[in-house]
Amino acid sequence: MSAERHLRIGIVGLGSAGGRMVGAVAAHPLTRIAGAADLHPELRERFARDYNVEVHDDALPLMQRQDIDAVYIATPHQFHRAHAIMAAEHGKHVIVEKPMALTLEDCEAMIAAAERHGTVLIVGHTHSFDPAIARMREIIAGGELGRLAMIGMWNYTDFLYRPRRPEELDTAKGGGILFNQIPHQVDTARLLAGVPVRSVRAMTGILDPRRPTEGACMAFLDFADGTAASITYSGYDHFDSDELHGWIGEGGQMRKPGHGSARKSLAGIANAEDEAKARAARYGYGGPTTAPRGGPPSQIHQPHFGMLVVSCEHGDLRPSADGVLVYGDDGLREIALPPGHSDPGRDAAIDELHRAIVLGVKPVHDGRFAKGTVETCLAILRSARERREVVL
Ligand SMILES: NC(=O)c1ccc[n+]([C@@H]2O[C@H](COP(=O)([O-])OP(=O)(O)OC[C@H]3O[C@@H](n4cnc5c(N)ncnc54)[C@H](O)[C@@H]3O)[C@@H](O)[C@H]2O)c1
Numbered sequence: 001m002s003a004e005r006h007l008r009i010g011i012v013g014l015g016s017a018g019g020r021m022v023g024a025v026a027a028h029p030l031t032r033i034a035g036a037a038d039l040h041p042e043l044r045e046r047f048a049r050d051y052n053v054e055v056h057d058d059a060l061p062l063m064q065r066q067d068i069d070a071v072y073i074a075t076p077h078q079f080h081r082a083h084a085i086m087a088a089e090h091g092k093h094v095i096v097e098k099p100m101a102l103t104l105e106d107c108e109a110m111i112a113a114a115e116r117h118g119t120v121l122i123v124g125h126t127h128s129f130d131p132a133i134a135r136m137r138e139i140i141a142g143g144e145l146g147r148l149a150m151i152g153m154w155n156y157t158d159f160l161y162r163p164r165r166p167e168e169l170d171t172a173k174g175g176g177i178l179f180n181q182i183p184h185q186v187d188t189a190r191l192l193a194g195v196p197v198r199s200v201r202a203m204t205g206i207l208d209p210r211r212p213t214e215g216a217c218m219a220f221l222d223f224a225d226g227t228a229a230s231i232t233y234s235g236y237d238h239f240d241s242d243e244l245h246g247w248i249g250e251g252g253q254m255r256k257p258g259h260g261s262a263r264k265s266l267a268g269i270a271n272a273e274d275e276a277k278a279r280a281a282r283y284g285y286g287g288p289t290t291a292p293r294g295g296p297p298s299q300i301h302q303p304h305f306g307m308l309v310v311s312c313e314h315g316d317l318r319p320s321a322d323g324v325l326v327y328g329d330d331g332l333r334e335i336a337l338p339p340g341h342s343d344p345g346r347d348a349a350i351d352e353l354h355r356a357i358v359l360g361v362k363p364v365h366d367g368r369f370a371k372g373t374v375e376t377c378l379a380i381l382r383s384a385r386e387r388r389e390v391v392l
Helices: 016-027 039-051 060-065 079-091 104-117 129-141 182-193 241-245 261-267 271-283 344-359 367-386
Strands: 005-014 031-037 054-058 070-073 093-096 119-123 149-158 197-205 218-223 227-235 307-312 317-318 322-327 331-336
Touching: 005 060, 005 331, 016 031, 016 070, 031 060, 039 054, 039 227, 054 060, 060 070, 060 079, 070 079, 079 093, 079 104, 079 119, 093 149, 093 344, 104 119, 104 367, 119 344, 119 367, 129 182, 129 317, 129 322, 129 344, 149 182, 149 241, 182 218, 182 227, 182 367, 197 367, 218 367, 241 307, 241 331
Parallel strands: 005 031, 005 070, 031 054, 070 093, 093 119, 149 227
Antiparallel strands: 149 307, 197 218, 218 227, 307 317, 317 322, 322 331
């Protein structure tokens, strides 16, 4: 099979995640947009206006098409299991958004379906696909800095005050940072460490009763080889850790400081129904937040997920605006990274899918890897609730 073969991709769910992936699939030289499905007529209309392909009002008719090789599943978490299994049953390869699912049993069912039907199952995108993380993993695995000892991660955002669907504020339904933001950090720490998590100790916080789901978390991961990772996340729109990253946002775009602005704008929304509508308008395909990264090259940088410093015996590593900084025994050097086609982290997820389907290369972020992240996130929640170390 030619390594240049194009993959025909269908997008399932044109909301916040799907809307952003559309641009990455369209810009990638090895994929093309072949169709989409969403329940919202307005999102379907916007998409159909931009791409001359068939569009559906549900996932099933898209999965049944013969002219689609793979689907990117960006429906809400509770549908990941059903949609991933449906895709496998129709012979479609899959990238399913994080979190893979809400239970380990769901993860197992998804893995089993892909194995049964011989289809590829990748879970992403998470920020562990970011080129800076992949490069840091190469340096760690290459051994030039000696043994890995510590992974420190810190992210402070406005996550909790962005307009939400009701279930996004209910932990039992996959709401809050444990299922939505911590998976980025856990996936990244696990990828960098390269060994299983042995145990977890965590505390979480629900600091605003009007948004009754976890918005703050501190977790300590103890890896099998003694590597330690410390994860801090707060989504309360007070401190914003992009301040420590030159006001470069999560997607690599230049931002302006806006302390408290998410909370203020949310206060103008009357009820949960209006909030869900505001969410679709703002984050859905074609809305202001899903436009492809643009602007002059000086304003487009590498994606990131807050502060990250990795410490080895002979040096520290951290992502910079455009690459990786290596603080070694002999001083500091910077490794530059290429800018990518449109969105480097999502490009990497597409590359991994293409390599798996066309070249048969086992994906890094396959179902089993992703199940480990779900397991760790569930252990973080349990550790916090029971106030004890949880051994995996
Ligand atoms: N990787 C990332 O950076 C990132 C960012 C945001 C969201 N996500 C993940 O993506 C998933 C979706 O989240 P979101 O924020 O985009 O939600 P969203 O509400 O913005 O979008 C979900 C879309 O799925 C559609 N949908 C629901 N059921 C459907 C069906 N049966 N067939 C077709 N479409 C259907 C909805 O109409 C909606 O437009 C979640 O699992 C979330 O964790 C990942």
